[in-house]
Amino acid sequence: MRELVVLGSASQVPTRHRNHNGYLLRWDDEVILFDPGEGTQRQMLLAGLAVSPLKRICITHFHGDHSLGLPGILQRVSLDRVPHPVTVHFPAGGQEFYDRLRHATSYWDHAEIVPSPVGAGFSVETSAGRLTALPLWHSIETYGYRLTEPDSRRMLPDRLAQFGISGPAVGELQRTGRLGDVTLEQVSTVRPGQRFAFVMDTGLCDNVFALAEGVDLLVIESTFLAEDAVMAAQVGHLTAGQAAAVARESGVGTLVLTHFSQRYQDAGRFLDEARKEFDGPIVIAQDLMRVPMPPRRVAG
Ligand SMILES: [Zn+2]
């Protein structure tokens, strides 16, 4: 199952209806928690999510609304004796903050937590595909993340039958790409890999587009509305219109806007401004909302 669970969607300060940030991506067996802000542990409880399937945690930057929930989550991972290692990715320049959060209070360390600082050229293989990160434009060192599943091939049963290929011969054909005169291309079709990007706290810069390029699902900050665009640019944030324009220019499938400033009462205004720039599916994040990964693109 592939889905995004929104655990929090507020920037800077939580509101009555929005917790600080927190986003859980379920991608089959690869379960990744992005930017756990304060209260993430309880939001997971309310969303019906356990920490035990968690494989990794990705921190974009060490502002409190994106990272103050890390100590609670790590302690819960330990309390629940999660049997596999949990990797934590974070900006390398924030090692000092990571170290403090990792050991914020006293507790019994029963889990294997693997720190994995992110720097230039960061790239790791996961069971969901390649996880990469690129620096963004914000007041402190910040990285956006991207998950890229490789394309694969889907075997076509009717073609296999046509060529009389069955049983172990199918596996051999998949491994070697050829069986006698029959090639893999003749009996299979491309199964396009899916892609996901997570872009928080940044002014508009080239790497926002690089991260978003052709993704099926883009989660992107949309702190401000156009009336505050000048301030947004000064402090390293996006408006809803800018975020939506990124989605349009990058060929994004589904756009998820989040990280809303508490200064606006009506979240519908984010949708109105985004709709002017992007005509694909737009989701205005709400806490505890589940966003399914869109259907796989068709090859060709
Ligand atoms: Zn923030």
Ligand SMILES: [Zn+2]
């Ligand atoms: Zn920030």
